[in-house]
Amino acid sequence: MTVTLRNSTSAVRWRRLCATMVVLASMSLAGTSYAASPGLAEDPMGYAPDGSCAGCHEQQDSAWQDSDHGWAMREATPENVLGDFDNAEFEDGDIKARFHREDDRFLATIEGPDDPKADWEIRYTFGYSPLQQYLVELPDGKLQALTIAWDSRPEDQGGQRWFSLYPGETFTPDDPLHWRGRYQNWNAMCADCHSTNVQKGYDLDTDSFSTTWHEQTVGCQSCHGPSQSHVDWATKWQEDHPAATAESSETAETVRTPETPGLSAEDMGLPVDPANWEGKELVEQCARCHSRRQMLGVGTEPGTPLTDAALPSLLTDGLYHADGQIQGEVYVYGSFAQSRMYQAGVTCTNCHDPHTTRVKIEGNGLCTQCHNLAPPEQYPGIKPADYDSPEHHHHEPGTEGAQCVSCHMPETTYMVVDPRRDHSFRVPRPDLHEATNSPDACTSCHQNQSPAQAANTIQQWFGDLSRASQQGRPGHDLPHYGVTLQAARNGDPEALDGLVELVNNEDTPDIVRATAVDALASFGPPAVPTLESALHDASSQVRAAAAPPFAQAPDSARIQQLMPLVDDSDLAVRDEAVKALAGVSMMLVPDDQRDKLLEARRDYERRLREGADLPGNRLNLAVLLERTAREDEAIEQYRAALKMDPYFLPARANMVTLLSREGQAEEARDALREGLALEEMPEPDRGHLAYLLALSLAEDKQFEEAIEWLDKAAQWRPAHARTHYNLALLLDRLGRKDEAEAALDEGLRYAPEDPDLLYAEVYLNATQGRVNEALEALSRLRQVRPDDPQLQRLERQLRGQGAAQ
Numbered sequence: 001m002t003v004t005l006r007n008s009t010s011a012v013r014w015r016r017l018c019a020t021m022v023v024l025a026s027m028s029l030a031g032t033s034y035a036a037s038p039g040l041a042e043d044p045m046g047y048a049p050d051g052s053c054a055g056c057h058e059q060q061d062s063a064w065q066d067s068d069h070g071w072a073m074r075e076a077t078p079e080n081v082l083g084d085f086d087n088a089e090f091e092d093g094d095i096k097a098r099f100h101r102e103d104d105r106f107l108a109t110i111e112g113p114d115d116p117k118a119d120w121e122i123r124y125t126f127g128y129s130p131l132q133q134y135l136v137e138l139p140d141g142k143l144q145a146l147t148i149a150w151d152s153r154p155e156d157q158g159g160q161r162w163f164s165l166y167p168g169e170t171f172t173p174d175d176p177l178h179w180r181g182r183y184q185n186w187n188a189m190c191a192d193c194h195s196t197n198v199q200k201g202y203d204l205d206t207d208s209f210s211t212t213w214h215e216q217t218v219g220c221q222s223c224h225g226p227s228q229s230h231v232d233w234a235t236k237w238q239e240d241h242p243a244a245t246a247e248s249s250e251t252a253e254t255v256r257t258p259e260t261p262g263l264s265a266e267d268m269g270l271p272v273d274p275a276n277w278e279g280k281e282l283v284e285q286c287a288r289c290h291s292r293r294q295m296l297g298v299g300t301e302p303g304t305p306l307t308d309a310a311l312p313s314l315l316t317d318g319l320y321h322a323d324g325q326i327q328g329e330v331y332v333y334g335s336f337a338q339s340r341m342y343q344a345g346v347t348c349t350n351c352h353d354p355h356t357t358r359v360k361i362e363g364n365g366l367c368t369q370c371h372n373l374a375p376p377e378q379y380p381g382i383k384p385a386d387y388d389s390p391e392h393h394h395h396e397p398g399t400e401g402a403q404c405v406s407c408h409m410p411e412t413t414y415m416v417v418d419p420r421r422d423h424s425f426r427v428p429r430p431d432l433h434e435a436t437n438s439p440d441a442c443t444s445c446h447q448n449q450s451p452a453q454a455a456n457t458i459q460q461w462f463g464d465l466s467r468a469s470q471q472g473r474p475g476h477d478l479p480h481y482g483v484t485l486q487a488a489r490n491g492d493p494e495a496l497d498g499l500v501e502l503v504n505n506e507d508t509p510d511i512v513r514a515t516a517v518d519a520l521a522s523f524g525p526p527a528v529p530t531l532e533s534a535l536h537d538a539s540s541q542v543r544a545a546a547a548p549p550f551a552q553a554p555d556s557a558r559i560q561q562l563m564p565l566v567d568d569s570d571l572a573v574r575d576e577a578v579k580a581l582a583g584v585s586m587m588l589v590p591d592d593q594r595d596k597l598l599e600a601r602r603d604y605e606r607r608l609r610e611g612a613d614l615p616g617n618r619l620n621l622a623v624l625l626e627r628t629a630r631e632d633e634a635i636e637q638y639r640a641a642l643k644m645d646p647y648f649l650p651a652r653a654n655m656v657t658l659l660s661r662e663g664q665a666e667e668a669r670d671a672l673r674e675g676l677a678l679e680e681m682p683e684p685d686r687g688h689l690a691y692l693l694a695l696s697l698a699e700d701k702q703f704e705e706a707i708e709w710l711d712k713a714a715q716w717r718p719a720h721a722r723t724h725y726n727l728a729l730l731l732d733r734l735g736r737k738d739e740a741e742a743a744l745d746e747g748l749r750y751a752p753e754d755p756d757l758l759y760a761e762v763y764l765n766a767t768q769g770r771v772n773e774a775l776e777a778l779s780r781l782r783q784v785r786p787d788d789p790q791l792q793r794l795e796r797q798l799r800g801q802g803a804a805q
Helices: 009-022 058-065 220-224 228-240 242-246 250-254 279-287 363-369 404-408 430-436 441-445 451-462 481-489 495-504 510-523 525-534 540-546 548-552 555-567 571-581 591-610 615-627 631-644 649-661 665-676 683-699 703-716 721-733 737-750 755-767 771-784 789-804
Strands: 002-004 036-040 073-075 088-092 095-102 105-112 115-126 131-138 142-145 148-151 161-164 208-213 293-295 310-312 411-414 418-421
Touching: 058 220, 088 161, 095 161, 105 131, 115 142, 142 208, 228 242, 310 571, 363 404, 404 441, 430 441, 430 451, 430 481, 441 451, 481 495, 481 510, 495 510, 495 525, 510 525, 510 540, 510 548, 525 540, 525 548, 540 548, 540 571, 548 555, 548 571, 555 571, 555 591, 571 591, 571 615, 591 615, 615 631, 615 649, 631 649, 649 665, 649 683, 665 683, 683 703, 683 721, 703 721, 703 737, 721 737, 721 755, 737 755, 755 771, 755 789, 771 789
Parallel strands: 002 411, 036 208
Antiparallel strands: 073 115, 088 095, 095 105, 105 115, 115 131, 131 142, 131 148, 148 161, 293 310, 411 418
C-alpha cells in the first residue's frame, strides 16, 4: 500500500497544527550570546576527534560510511554533491533557479516574488537517498535548507532531476515555509539529529545562533556516546599488546574473550554499552531521533531514558489516523510503540543493521526469520505457520501483494519522492474504515473495491475481526482503539467509557493509553477519577499526559495532585507538572516543598529560553510568563512567536485573550484582523479568529459587526457549536427571531447533542411560548446531562408555564 502526502500548503498547515498540539519545538543547551557560523566545537566535552574509531573498528566504519547516518550532513564537495550543478535550470510557478559551479564552489541562483535574484553558496549536503537537500548560510549563524531538492533516484524511477518540495506553491519571504523561513532553518529544525552532540547556542534576545557540533554528521558517538576515554584505553591496550597492532581490527575483536571475561564497558572507557541494551531500552535510544517528539533541552546523550530527554508525541489528529496509522511525518517510534512486536521485546536491530542502517535481509526473508513454522522461543506469541505462502497472504507468489510489507507495513510518501513504511505492523482492517475514516492496505491497491468489500474478503479468509484486539487477533472483548479515539475526536460523549477502558487496560500500548488520557481532558468531571489514577501510572507517557488537565483545577487540588510529580523520575513528567502548577498561590504550597517547586520552575524556564528558536517554545515560554503574572513579557513572547510564524494560531489566540484581559481590546482586535488578512490561513483557524473578533466586538456592543463575523466564523468552522450558539443568541437579542432559529438549526445539524445548543433551543422555544417544543428539547438535553439538577428545576418551570397558558 502506498499513500502519497503532497507537501502542499494544506499539508504543511497541518504540520503547524501538529506543532501546536504537541509543541514539537526542539530545545538544546545554549552556548553564547553572539552569532557565529556553525562548526566544530572547541571544547571536546569528552568526544574523540572525528575518525578516531576507524583505526580499530574498520569493518563497522566501512559499513557506516555509505549509510543514512554517514550521509546525514556533509560538506558540499564534488564527492558529496549528487545534484546537477552544470548550469541546470529549474522553474516551478513563480520560482526560478539555476544551479552552477565556480571551481569547487556550488551555487544556487534563486529568484521569486518579492525575492530578488541572488547567488547562494551551498555549504552542506543533507541526506542522499531518495533525495538530497542543500544548506546555505544566512546571517546570525543560521543555515537554511533550500526547498528545491535533487531527486537522487535512478532516472528510470523518475529521478535525476531538480524538484520542489512544495510543487506549485509559492511563499513570500516573510512566510515561515519560504526557504529563508523558520521552518526551513537547520539550527532549529534539523541539527539535533543530523549531527553529533549539537549545541545550538541560541540567543533569545537577538534570535541568532552560535551552533557547534562534535561530528558534522551522525557519527559513532551519536549512539555510543563521547568516547575519548575509550580511545585512550584502546591506545594503552595496543601499547600493552604490541603483537595485536599488526591487525587494526584485532583490538575490537579480542577485548572480550575467555581470557578477559569480566571486561566491562566502564573498564574500556565506554560511557554506554549498546551490546547490552535490550528491548525497549534499545528502541528508546533510536527514538531519541527516530520519533516525533518535543525535546526538553537537556541534550540526547546515549543511555538516557527517552522521557528523560524528550516527550514523544501522542496519536493526535494530523500526525496519526485515529487507528494509529501514520498520517504526518512521525519518524517510526510512535508507530512501532503500538505494535505487538514492540510489546514482545523486538528491537530496531532485529531487522536493521545498526551500522549500514539498512534491513538485514531483503524481501519476505526478513520477516520469516521469526514468523515461520518454528518461531524463536523468546517470542511465544508467534503462531507457528508458513506465512510466506498463498495460504496466508492469498496472493500470487512473487507479486507485490505477496510481500509481507505490502499488507503489514503500508507506505506513505513524504517530501514528494520519499515513501516511508508504517512500523506498527498491523493486520489490515478495512472493516474499521467506516468508524475511523482511516486508510486500509487492501483498497489502496485494489482501488476498484470498497472497504466493505475488502472487509468481507478478509472475513472469508481469516474470520470475523470486528471484535479483535488492536492488532487484529481474535478472541478479545474490546474493539479496536481507533474506534474509541475517532469517537473522542468527534466529540462524542459516549466515547468516555471507551477511553476509560483503554486507560485501565494494561494490555493496551502505552502510547494509546496516554492518547486516551489526553482525550479524557475534554470530558469534564466524569473523567477526573481516571485522570487522577493516571498520575500514578507506571508509564511515564501516561503520567505526562495526565498532568496538563489539572492546570485548570483549583489551586489546592492542583498542589495535592501534582506536587508529587515534581519529584518524578522522568523529566518529561516533571516539566508537565511544573507547567500545570504555574500560577498557583505559593502560600498554599507546603513550606517544605515551596523551594523545590520554585527551583523546578526556574530550571524549566531557563530551558525554554535557551530553546525558544521555534514558535512552539516561544508559546510555552509566554504561557509560563502569563501564568506567573508577567503579562507584559508574555505579550512580548507571543509577538515573537508570531514574527516567526504569523499563522501560528495558539500564539495569536492566547495573545489577544491576554490583551483583552489587560484592557487593550483595540490592540487585540488589530491582532485578530491581522491574522484574518493572511491569505493562506486555513479556514478552521480563520473561523476561530473570526469568532474571537466577534466576541470582542459584542463586548463593546458593536453587535451588527459581531454578527457579521460570527456568520463568517460559522461558514469557516461549521462544526464549532459555540459559534452557532452565540450567533443564535445575539440574533435573538436583536429581535431577529427567524434568523436566530436558523442559526440554531444549523448548529444542531452539525452537533445535535451539544448541551449549549440544546439549552439555547429550550430558551428560544420557551421565550416564544412554544412550551411543548421547549420540553422536547429539554428531554434531549437531559439525555446528554442526566445528572444535572438544574434541568429538573427547569422542567418544573416549563410545565408550570404550560399550565398557565
